[in-house]
Amino acid sequence: MNTILYIIQKEFKQIFRNKGMLPIISILPLLQLLILSNAATFEIKNITFSYIDKDQTTLSRALIEKFDASTYFHVITDFPSIKEANAAMAKGEVDVILEIPRYFERDLSNQQDTDLSVTINAIDGAAAGVQNSYINQIVKDFDKKAKILMLPPSDPLNKPKNIESIPSSWFNITLDYKTFMVPGILVLLVSMITLFLSGMNIVREKEIGTLEQMNVTPIKKHQFIIGKLFPFWVIGFVLLTIGLIIAKVVFNTPMIGSLWLIYFYTAIYLLVILGMGLYISNFTDTQQQAMFIAWFFIVIFILMSGLFTPIESMPYWAQILTEFNPIKYFVEIMRMVMLKGSGFVDIIPLLVKTIVYAIIMNGLAVWSYKKTN
Amino acid sequence: MTDTNVIQVENLTKKFGDFVAVNAITFEVKKGEIFGFLGANGAGKTTAMKMLIGISKPTSGNAKVAGFDVFTNSEDIKKNIGYMSQKFALYDDLTVKENITFFGGIYGLSRKKIEEKRQLLVEELGLQNIVNELVGSLPLGWKQKISFSVALLHEPKIVFLDEPTGGVDPITRRQFWEMIYKASNNGTTVFVTTHYMDEAEYCDRVSIMVEGRIEALDTPKKLKEQFKVNSMNDVFLKLARNIE
Numbered sequence: 001m002n003t004i005l006y007i008i009q010k011e012f013k014q015i016f017r018n019k020g021m022l023p024i025i026s027i028l029p030l031l032q033l034l035i036l037s038n039a040a041t042f043e044i045k046n047i048t049f050s051y052i053d054k055d056q057t058t059l060s061r062a063l064i065e066k067f068d069a070s071t072y073f074h075v076i077t078d079f080p081s082i083k084e085a086n087a088a089m090a091k092g093e094v095d096v097i098l099e100i101p102r103y104f105e106r107d108l109s110n111q112q113d114t115d116l117s118v119t120i121n122a123i124d125g126a127a128a129g130v131q132n133s134y135i136n137q138i139v140k141d142f143d144k145k146a147k148i149l150m151l152p153p154s155d156p157l158n159k160p161k162n163i164e165s166i167p168s169s170w171f172n173i174t175l176d177y178k179t180f181m182v183p184g185i186l187v188l189l190v191s192m193i194t195l196f197l198s199g200m201n202i203v204r205e206k207e208i209g210t211l212e213q214m215n216v217t218p219i220k221k222h223q224f225i226i227g228k229l230f231p232f233w234v235i236g237f238v239l240l241t242i243g244l245i246i247a248k249v250v251f252n253t254p255m256i257g258s259l260w261l262i263y264f265y266t267a268i269y270l271l272v273i274l275g276m277g278l279y280i281s282n283f284t285d286t287q288q289q290a291m292f293i294a295w296f297f298i299v300i301f302i303l304m305s306g307l308f309t310p311i312e313s314m315p316y317w318a319q320i321l322t323e324f325n326p327i328k329y330f331v332e333i334m335r336m337v338m339l340k341g342s343g344f345v346d347i348i349p350l351l352v353k354t355i356v357y358a359i360i361m362n363g364l365a366v367w368s369y370k371k372t373n
Numbered sequence: 374m375t376d377t378n379v380i381q382v383e384n385l386t387k388k389f390g391d392f393v394a395v396n397a398i399t400f401e402v403k404k405g406e407i408f409g410f411l412g413a414n415g416a417g418k419t420t421a422m423k424m425l426i427g428i429s430k431p432t433s434g435n436a437k438v439a440g441f442d443v444f445t446n447s448e449d450i451k452k453n454i455g456y457m458s459q460k461f462a463l464y465d466d467l468t469v470k471e472n473i474t475f476f477g478g479i480y481g482l483s484r485k486k487i488e489e490k491r492q493l494l495v496e497e498l499g500l501q502n503i504v505n506e507l508v509g510s511l512p513l514g515w516k517q518k519i520s521f522s523v524a525l526l527h528e529p530k531i532v533f534l535d536e537p538t539g540g541v542d543p544i545t546r547r548q549f550w551e552m553i554y555k556a557s558n559n560g561t562t563v564f565v566t567t568h569y570m571d572e573a574e575y576c577d578r579v580s581i582m583v584e585g586r587i588e589a590l591d592t593p594k595k596l597k598e599q600f601k602v603n604s605m606n607d608v609f610l611k612l613a614r615n616i617e
Contacts (some may be wrong), residue, residue, distance in 0.1 A: 006478030010467065017466050017507075209460030215428045216456040218448055219479050372447055373429050 003219060007227025011201075015231055024197075029189040031241050033246050036185045037178055044130045049073040050094040052085055057105035063142050067098070072134050085119075095121045096131060108146055111221035111338025116351040128326040167362070182253045183334035186243040190266070191273055191327050192298055194236045199294040200287045201228055207286060215371040225366050229274045236270040237263070265333050265347065268354050272326045275361030301327040329354055374485050379403050379531055379562045380425065385434035387420050394420040396585035397434060402531075402578075407557050409576030409593075410566045413613055416582040418566045419459070419535060425564070426456050434577060439530045452480075455524035459539065463520050465509030469500060472508055473523060481526035494522050505605040515543035521552055525561065533557060534565040538572065550575055570606040579605070581612055590614050 005204045017023050031105040049067055054058050068075045076094065079085040090312050099117040118135055122128035205211040214224065240263070247253040277294065284290040303309070303326040304318065311319055322328050336342035380402035387395040395417045402408045412418045423429035424520055425438050427447030436443040439453035453522045456462075463472045470491065477487035495504055508516060517537055524532055534553075538546045550572065557563050565576070573579050573593060580590040589596055589612060593605055 003479050003481065006475055009478075010471070010475045013471060014464065014466050132421070132507075208465070209458060210462055210464060212428065212458055212460070213456065213462035216426050216451055216454070216458075217479050218452040220448075359505075372427060 004227045004230075005222045007224065008230050011228060011231040015235075021197075024193065025235055025239070026242070029193060029242060030246065032189045033182070033185055033243055036188075037182045037251060040057075042136070044127050045072055046126065047073050047131055047134070048093065048095045049075045049098070050077050050079060050085060050088065050096070051075070051098040051100065052079050052082055053100045054102045055100050055104035059105040059108065060100045062146075063100065063139075066138055066142050069182045070134070070138060084222065085331060089119065089121060092121070096135065098135070134326075175197065178251050179253055179339065180335070181307075181340050181350070182247045182251045182306070186240070186247060187305075187327060187330040187334055188302055189243060190236055190270075190309070191330065193239060194232050194270060194273050195277045195294050196359070197235065198229070198232045198274045199280045199290045201232070202278060202281035203284050203287050203290045221366055221369055221371065225278060225362070225369060228278060229271070229362075232274050232277070233267075233270050236273075240266055240271045253338065255338050257337035258342065261337050261344060262334065263339075265330070265351060265354070268351070268358055269326065269330050269333075271358040272354060272361050275358060275363075275365045276326075278365040279361060279368055282365065282370075301325050304328065305331050307331050325355075326354065326357060331344070379404050379439055380408075380564065381435075381437045382425070383435040385421065385424060385436050386432045387417075387424060387429065388432045393585050395424070395431075398582070398585075398587045400580055400587060402562060404530075404562055405557055405560050406577045407553060407563045407575065408565060408580070409567065409573045409579035411568075411579055411609065412566075412582030415432070417585040418582055421582070422533055422535060422564070422566065425450075426454060427451050446500055450528075453530045455527070455529040457517075457520050457524045457532070457534050457537055458470055459535040463508045463516065463523060466507060467509075469504045469519055472519070473526065476523050479525050482527060488533065490526055494519075494526075498522065514541050514548075517541055518545070518549060518552065525556060529561065531562040531564060534563065536566055536568065538567065538569065550610055565603065570604065570609055573605040573609075581609060583612055 004276065005121070051064055053064065064075065064078075067073045075095075078109045079088065079097075082097075082099060085094070085099075087093045089097060095247075097117075097119040099119075101114060101116070104114055116139060118132070120131055120135075202211065205214065244255075244259070244262075248255065276297070280290050280293050280297075286295060304311075304322050304325050307327075308320070311322050314322070325336075331346055333350055336346060378401040380400075382401065383399050384397040385395060385399070386393065386397050398421060403549050410418055410422065420429065424431045424443055425436060427438075427443060427450045431443060438450045441447075441449040441453070443450065464475070467475065473491045473494065474487055477490060482490070491504075495501060500519070501552065503511060503515070508519070511519075521532075521534070521537060524534075538549055541549065546569070553565070553575075565572075567573060576593065578590065578592050579596060580587050581596075582588070589599070589608065591599065596608050597605065600611050602608055602611065
């Protein structure tokens with residue numbers, strides 16, 4: 001026990017004496033949370049909108065005004081013909097082209113069908129889908145109002161009837177993407193920094209030659225590993241705390257569930273990440289190698305965590321792969337507890353998986369650390 | 374008199390694939406002896422030493438260090454030996470004091486004992502002014518002397534020194550050897566590798582490794598007689614030339 005304390009004491013001294021380390025631990029996560037939470041948005045805004053108005057009537061202009069009034073569309077210009085519009089699309093100057101046919105107003109007032117042509121830049125398919133639905137919404141809304149305008153007011157029976165669905169959003173009432181992103185990004189920064197720091201730790205001693213000295217001492221494997229893990233475990237909590245404070249103060253993220261539950265889960269989750277880091281550290285020879293491997297895993301973990309793309313829409317094999325992704329578990333827990341207010345019982349299945357994972361990773365870390373070659 | 378042998382090695386061999394790094398070496402080291410372990414670069418000295426200190430598993434043969442078997446009790450060996458490696462082995466980013474505390478601590482010394490040892494060490498080496506300096510900021514000579522003292526902190530039966538005076542000035546080397554003699558007088562066995570042949574003359578007995586084998590083993594005086602030369606340097610050159 002005493003031996004472990006001596007190792008922990010030494011590790012903390014070294015961490016805080018390393019001039020590059022303090023900013024990594026304190027400032028970087030702060031920046032990451034502030035920048036990413038504001039920038040990584042799913043909302044599609046500032047769509048560059050252009051149109052070809054072949055009708056040039058009150059009604060066609062009213063439609064364009066509607067687009068102009070919307071906060072999503074940024075109406076830049078009208079093109080005389082589809083040819084110029086297409087050229088602008090090819091150059092990437094516009095995202096959407098709306099073509100209003102001739103006799104648009106006349107057909108509508110005669111109760112005839114008329115078609116609007118919409119061209120969307122669909123390089124980003126998801127964004128194009130969202131843009132399409134915005135456009136449809138505006139057109140539908142316009143259609144309804146146009147009908148009322150054009151129909152004789154004396155005929156109440158003829159008043160158009162519509163079915164409307166009224167959504168009610170649970171757990172994130174204002175549909176604020178930050179509420180959704182902040183807990184996830186907080187998970188990322190806690191995971192990334194603890195993985196990198198622990199991944200480079202033992203291998204650093206290998207590089208400077210002190211690991212050999214350690215191996216000649218009667219230090220026990222578990223003492224060494226625990227002594228090495230503990231400081232980073234504490235740093236993980238510090239990061240989480242800083243992050244939660246920023247989430248509350250800056251983003252006003254709801255925290256419905258128990259924070260204790262989050263801390264409890266983090267205690268176990270960090271063991272997974274640290275075990276992984278030390279395992280990487282054990283089978284690499286330089287900090288550079290360790291960094292590359294840690295990077296490789298963290299990128300996969302982040303992209304497959306469900307933070308940026310929903311896991312439900314991944315192919316089946318990818319969904320199975322995400323079962324091995326600790327970050328996915330943590331993101332899920334954070335959202336469950338913070339946004340839905342889930343309690344201990346709700347998180348048991350995820351908790352059990354995390355515990356098993358922690359046991360395996362730390363088992364591997366202890367096993368792969370060999371004092372004798 | 375086998376019970377006075379603190380190191381006993383028989384046919385110890387280490388192979389890396391087809392390459393035989395250490396080829397069936399046999400020797401013993403007596404308690405309190407200064408045993409010089411010589412050889413050219415790549416002769417297998419470091420590999421042999423690593424087997425004795427329990428961080429490399431031998432391929433075959435037998436060896437006992439401080440009464441413990443290198444195959445089965447390497448962790449018990451580690452409690453009874455001190456080691457100072459070729460690469461500098463204290464933590465550069467800790468102070469002298471912190472290094473002493475840390476190494477004392479992991480060898481299981483009590484706080485009180487560590488404090489005592491530290492005061493003794495500071496006095497003996499005259500470290501009063503640098504005890505709170507980072508080790509990384511000290512000159513190599515100081516580092517090596519402190520490193521040796523730290524290796525002796527837990528009063529080991531045997532201390533292994535792997536080229537301890539490499540790159541150190543002659544005065545510091547002299548002081549270093551005075552420290553070695555002192556440790557030896559206190560009953561600590563010293564197992565030392567070196568490239569300096571004048572240092573070989575200071576050893577009680579010397580073995581010379583050539584291509585994984587021990588080609589010569591005796592006191593410096595007898596080796597010089599045996600090879601009919603005046604210095605250890607010539608003994609070494611004669612042996613090394615034989616293989617060419």
